[in-house]
Amino acid sequence: MKTAEEVAGSIGKGLVAGFAGTAAMTISSTLEARLRGRAPSSAPARATAKVLGISSFDDSVAQARFNDLSHWGYGTGWGVVRGLLDAAGLPPRKATAAHGAAVWGSAQVALPALDVAPPAIFWPKAEIAIDAFHHAVYAAVTGIAYELLAGSRASS
Secondary structure (H helix, E strand, O other), X not given: OOOHHHHHHHHHHHHHHHHHHHHHHHHHHHHHHHHHOOOOOOXXXXXXXXXXXXXXXXXXXXXXXHHHXXXXXXXXXXXXXXXXXXXXXXXXXXXXXXXXXXXXXXXXXXXXXXXXXXXXXXXOHHHHHHHHHHHHHHHHHHHHHHHHHHHHHHHO
C-alpha cells in the first residue's frame, strides 16, 4: 500500500507530466489547425464557461486568455489521473492507455452533455480520427513524461 507521501508524489509528477502532454497536444492541434485552415478549438473554454456560469467576456482578449487558461488547466489537471493510476499500481503502458481512454472518453461525454459539441457519432470519420490522434498525443507524452519523472526519483 502506498503512503500518503508516495501518492502526493505521484500526483505532483502527474501534474508536471500533464503539463508536458498539454504542450504536445497544443503543438499537434495547432499544426493540424494551420494545415487545415481551421480556427483553434474553443471547446474547453466553452465547457468551462458553462460550468462556471460565465455567459460573456469583456472582449476577445479576455476570451482568448480564458481559452488558454481552460485548455492548460484541463490538460495539466488530468495529469493527476495519470499519477493516481501509477499510485494504484498499474504498469506504465496500461496506465497510459487507461489515462488516454479516460481523458478522451470524458470529453466525448462532457462536451455533448454541456451542449458544447455534438456526440461523436454525428462527426465525420476524419474528425473523430483527428480528435483521437490529438488525445493520443496527449496521453503518450503525458505517460512518457511521467515515467521519466518517476525514473529520475528512483535513480536519485
